[in-house]
Amino acid sequence: MSLRDKIDNFKKPFAKGEKYEKWAPAVNALDTFLFVPNHTTKKGAHIRDGVDLKRTMITVVIALIPALIYGMYNTGYQHNVQTGEAVDFMSCFMFGLWKVLPMIVVSYAVGLGIEFAFAIYRGHEVNEGYLVSGLLIPMIMPVDIPLWMVAVSVVFAVVIGKEAFGGTGMNILNPALTARAFAFFAYPTFMSGNKVWVADASTTDAISGATILGQLAEGKGDKVTDVLNMVHDKYDAWSMFSGAIPGSIGETSTLWILVGAAILILTGVASWRIMVGGVIGATIMGLIFNVFHVNALMTLAWYEHLMIGGFAFGLVFMATDPVSAAQTTKGKWIYGVLVGMFCIMIRIFNPAYPEGVMMAILLLNVFAPTIDHYVVEASVNRRKRRLAVKQLKTT
Amino acid sequence: MSNDIRIKKGLNIKLKGEAECLLSEAPRSKVFSIKPSNFHDVTPKMVVREGDTVKAGETIFFSKYSSSVKFVSPVSGKVKEVRRGAKRVILDVLIEADATDTFVEHGVKSLAAMSSDEVKQSLLDSGCWPFIKQRPYDVIANPADAPKAIFISGYDTAPLAADVTFALKDKKDAFQEGVNALTKLTTGKVHLSIDKTSSSYFKEITGVELHGVSGPHPAGNVGVQIHHIDPINAGERVWVVSPQDVAIIGTLFLTGKFDASRVIALAGSCISEPKYYQTKIGASVSDIIGSVSEDCRIISGDVLTGDKVTADGFLGFYDNEITVIPEGNNYRFLGWMPFKDNSVHSYAKTSFAWLSGKKFDANTNINGEERALVVTGEMEKVMPMDVYPMQLLKACMILDLEKMESLGIYEVVPEDFALVDYVCTSKIEAQEIIRQGLDVMIKEVG
Numbered sequence: 001m002s003l004r005d006k007i008d009n010f011k012k013p014f015a016k017g018e019k020y021e022k023w024a025p026a027v028n029a030l031d032t033f034l035f036v037p038n039h040t041t042k043k044g045a046h047i048r049d050g051v052d053l054k055r056t057m058i059t060v061v062i063a064l065i066p067a068l069i070y071g072m073y074n075t076g077y078q079h080n081v082q083t084g085e086a087v088d089f090m091s092c093f094m095f096g097l098w099k100v101l102p103m104i105v106v107s108y109a110v111g112l113g114i115e116f117a118f119a120i121y122r123g124h125e126v127n128e129g130y131l132v133s134g135l136l137i138p139m140i141m142p143v144d145i146p147l148w149m150v151a152v153s154v155v156f157a158v159v160i161g162k163e164a165f166g167g168t169g170m171n172i173l174n175p176a177l178t179a180r181a182f183a184f185f186a187y188p189t190f191m192s193g194n195k196v197w198v199a200d201a202s203t204t205d206a207i208s209g210a211t212i213l214g215q216l217a218e219g220k221g222d223k224v225t226d227v228l229n230m231v232h233d234k235y236d237a238w239s240m241f242s243g244a245i246p247g248s249i250g251e252t253s254t255l256w257i258l259v260g261a262a263i264l265i266l267t268g269v270a271s272w273r274i275m276v277g278g279v280i281g282a283t284i285m286g287l288i289f290n291v292f293h294v295n296a297l298m299t300l301a302w303y304e305h306l307m308i309g310g311f312a313f314g315l316v317f318m319a320t321d322p323v324s325a326a327q328t329t330k331g332k333w334i335y336g337v338l339v340g341m342f343c344i345m346i347r348i349f350n351p352a353y354p355e356g357v358m359m360a361i362l363l364l365n366v367f368a369p370t371i372d373h374y375v376v377e378a379s380v381n382r383r384k385r386r387l388a389v390k391q392l393k394t395t
Numbered sequence: 396m397s398n399d400i401r402i403k404k405g406l407n408i409k410l411k412g413e414a415e416c417l418l419s420e421a422p423r424s425k426v427f428s429i430k431p432s433n434f435h436d437v438t439p440k441m442v443v444r445e446g447d448t449v450k451a452g453e454t455i456f457f458s459k460y461s462s463s464v465k466f467v468s469p470v471s472g473k474v475k476e477v478r479r480g481a482k483r484v485i486l487d488v489l490i491e492a493d494a495t496d497t498f499v500e501h502g503v504k505s506l507a508a509m510s511s512d513e514v515k516q517s518l519l520d521s522g523c524w525p526f527i528k529q530r531p532y533d534v535i536a537n538p539a540d541a542p543k544a545i546f547i548s549g550y551d552t553a554p555l556a557a558d559v560t561f562a563l564k565d566k567k568d569a570f571q572e573g574v575n576a577l578t579k580l581t582t583g584k585v586h587l588s589i590d591k592t593s594s595s596y597f598k599e600i601t602g603v604e605l606h607g608v609s610g611p612h613p614a615g616n617v618g619v620q621i622h623h624i625d626p627i628n629a630g631e632r633v634w635v636v637s638p639q640d641v642a643i644i645g646t647l648f649l650t651g652k653f654d655a656s657r658v659i660a661l662a663g664s665c666i667s668e669p670k671y672y673q674t675k676i677g678a679s680v681s682d683i684i685g686s687v688s689e690d691c692r693i694i695s696g697d698v699l700t701g702d703k704v705t706a707d708g709f710l711g712f713y714d715n716e717i718t719v720i721p722e723g724n725n726y727r728f729l730g731w732m733p734f735k736d737n738s739v740h741s742y743a744k745t746s747f748a749w750l751s752g753k754k755f756d757a758n759t760n761i762n763g764e765e766r767a768l769v770v771t772g773e774m775e776k777v778m779p780m781d782v783y784p785m786q787l788l789k790a791c792m793i794l795d796l797e798k799m800e801s802l803g804i805y806e807v808v809p810e811d812f813a814l815v816d817y818v819c820t821s822k823i824e825a826q827e828i829i830r831q832g833l834d835v836m837i838k839e840v841g
Binding site: 003004032033034035036037038039040041043044045046047048049050051052053054055056058059062125127128129167168169170266267268269271322323325327328329332376379380382383384386387390 | 408410554626628629631692694698699700701703718720722723724725726727728729730731732733736739740741742743744745746748757758759760761762763764765766767768769770771772775781782783785786801802803813814816817818819820821822824825826827
């Protein structure tokens with residue numbers, strides 16, 4: 001008996017009209033992960049592209065892997081370098097793996113559990129969107145956040161952020177960022193400050209858990225210049241770029257995020273327009289601040305802004321979420337540029353949020369439909385004008 | 396030519412089994428069929444009964460709500476059966492053909508001396524009227540309308556499509572006469588679009604405005620051409636006729652007969668010798684393709700817009716092609732993995748298929764399941780019009796008439812969304828959604 005026959009046998013009680021019919025979406029979800037189904041076209045075009053949502057979503061997961069592996073290594077590295085333990089790749093990576101893996105397991109278990117429950121309740125197939133969100137959520141959390149907080153954030157993001165709006169494809173905000181924003185406001189002591197960004201920093205006095213942006217935001221007035229100098233002594237441009245700095249698990253390494261970005265752009269899965277637009281927006285804003293440095297914080301070089309904090313990660317993996325981003329080609333440019341500009345603006349002007357990318361993306365998520373509206377309206381107006389010209393001629 | 400249309404967005408799907416430019420005579424079918432479902436939005440009113448003898452060109456049924464529009468028999472013979480479905484809907488009318496056709500004689504007419512109304516009347520009486528279709532809505536034209544222009548697309552860019560110039564190579568006079576007849580029906584222009592690189596006689600046709608078209612599919616779709624030549628505004632009507640039907644109209648005036656003969660392409664990877672056949676509208680497909688394996692799907696029309704027919708089915712009224720491709724009712728283990736199964740054609744770059752220069756053996760597998768719309772920007776890549784496809788589809792789903800109108804529903808028909816069907820990651824039935832949207836517009840706006 002082949003595997004296929006075994007599955008078909010197992011699925012019999014879940015068929016239409018059978019006893020466990022309503023549980024079918026759950027079984028189908030597992031089945032279609034093993035086999036692309038044998039469904040043939042019933043109407044419309046007789047042939048269909050080989051791509052499906054699973055393939056698209058898994059491509060994003062693949063693009064996340066380099067940053068994830070580096071994130072696990074960096075979790076260990078940031079910890080070990082301060083405690084004086086071994087900093088070779090394997091020991092750092094294993095340390096990080098044991099910290100991060102439980103978060104990923106919790107995120108997937110809770111999130112997919114809810115997705116399956118809603119699919120069964122609503123009688124539709126399980127959408128694959130959470131495969132990406134479920135990996136993104138642990139990657140944008142600080143390493144020491146308790147697992148139950150991860151779970152609660154996931155519940156909020158999936159139920160309120162997504163299913164309340166009708167499920168995959170209907171949400172206004174990016175689900176992963178919704179989870180982070182929830183944790184950020186609900187458990188601020190675990191999500192901000194100088195004690196959370198390196199493993200065990202909150203329990204061990206010897207370990208400092210401050211991020212670069214966090215330190216800069218703490219410094220007031222002229223002290224910022226001192227902090228800037230201190231930061232530059234501690235971290236050179238290469239560590240900022242390669243990611244050997246404290247931060248949320250997956251977001252520190254601009255290098256490996258760029259590898260992910262290359263995968264996303266080459267496969268056409270994420271919009272390069274949003275990414276390029278975001279870099280342009282952030283660069284413009286950074287340059288403006290560099291030129292008119294009214295305060296010391298504005299002297300942080302524009303290119304350093306691109307490398308530190310979650311800017312690169314947010315722009316590549318979250319701002320490009322096709323559901324919550326602008327959907328039209330022109331809209332994507334506008335949206336991308338604005339994400340970049342707002343991110344840097346929030347960093348400089350709002351001391352409550354040392355990192356601006358989360359707020360910038362969520363804000364623009366809200367405005368994306370408006371941007372699209374005006375872009376589409378341009379086409380609508382061209383059509384109306386054509387009609388008006390025509391009517392003018394005939395009368 | 397200054398009237399050229401260059402299409403950039405779109406997609407040529409390279410498939411195995413393209414018809415070779417060889418013409419054979421298909422054996423004459425014993426039974427022919429006329430199917431009311433080929434004529435969208437027409438309710439048939441039968442004129443003949445089972446057992447009646449009919450001549451070629453004799454009325455079989457007419458349109459209940461537009462009684463001057465008649466549908467005629469392609470051959471002479473005996474009405475064998477009127478097949479009905481649920482609620483006694485007429486599925487098709489089968490006509491047992493005589494060995495040779497006797498025609499209803501309409502008499503040779505000189506177009507030059509005829510008025511617009513006389514031409515119209517001849518077309519209606521002879522059963523040629525259903526060849527004239529109307530945009531918006533993609534339905535048979537209303538004889539009472541005055542269209543602002545008439546469009547003929549002499550270039551079919553669909554995958555495995557029949558080469559129009561080959562199919563019509565011996566019909567120059569009939570085609571010219573057909574064009575002459577059409578020029579009588581509009582005060583506007585008759586536009587003929589041709590493959591820019593073609594060297595056929597289409598370039599010498601007089602009385603038309605010629606457009607050279609280049610670019611990937613759907614460049615040959617008449618709707619795309621209309622959009623770039625003279626777009627349809629709210630309240631306007633344009634008519635379209637496909638080139639082989641222009642020749643049938645021309646033959647009517649030259650010979651006085653309704654000549655239902657067509658040159659069709661037989662294509663697809665299930666066919667061992669794909670080539671062209673001389674046959675007639677409504678012919679039985681088994682007489683053309685012989686026997687094919689049960690694992691094949693027979694399509695009257697092309698792979699993107701055609702209708703599935705059974706092995707004992709018939710050629711559709713408007714179709715000039717039969718495509719036979721394998722059914723895809725098989726499972727693919729872990730087939731969703733990126734860059735696995737690269738032999739499955741794909742426009743998306745999550746597979747190496749787009750790099751491959753070879754032709755694909757496409758089957759009818761959906762390659763996934765329907766999902767919520769997530770991916771953006773992919774539909775726009777195959778929509779060479781100033782239309783936002785996803786927004787328009789969503790407007791059609793919620794039947795927001797005002798939005799549909801402002802987003803350009805009048806300018807599109809289902810076939811323009813065929814490639815959207817194809818590329819959509821979420822496997823949305825775009826053509827069906829557009830058809831439903833258009834049907835609501837017919838009812839509400841008219």
